[in-house]
Amino acid sequence: MKVTAASRLSNPVRLVPELGAVAGALYKATGNGAVPKTTIDLMQLRAGQIVGNTYLTVMHTESLRKDGVPEERITAVASWQDAPYFSEEEAVALALVEAVLRPAAPGVERVPDELYAKAAELYDEKGLTTLALAIGQVNFFVPLALIGKPLPGVKPSEQWT
Secondary structure (H helix, E strand, C coil): CCCCCCCCCCCHHHHCCHHHHHHHHHHHHHCCCCCCHHHHHHHHHHHHHHHCCHHHHHHHHHHHHHCCCCHHHHHHHHHHHHCCCCCHHHHHHHHHHHHHHCCCCCCCCCCCHHHHHHHHHHCCHHHHHHHHHHHHHHHHHHHHHHHHCCCCCCCHHHHCC
């Protein structure tokens, strides 16, 4: 595999200045306080793992570390279903990410009623909407991460050509 010293795309915000406002709005929307930031980062780390993007997994891992999340919890996100490190709320948030991002078998609902009912038991409507937006937020950036191939662990301001 070829290792590069720069991302494949130029600075997306410089190319499409409106992106900065969209990114800021998404960050503000998911940071509305209805869902803890740690839960959102756990979800977005899992999303990065599911789509197979190192940039996203490193970014969300670093964010969790900065917030003081123990290594056991960060490492266990990949196998969260049997890990003892997650609250019921976090587990249902991780289940939602997987339900939305993983293809379902033909004829099987991606977000089954049972999962929705459990999420609705643990989160109010604003929280549920915020969970959906958090999944959408990370997925908004997936194409840039996969196509542009930004360098993992390098700040955007230091890598865009």
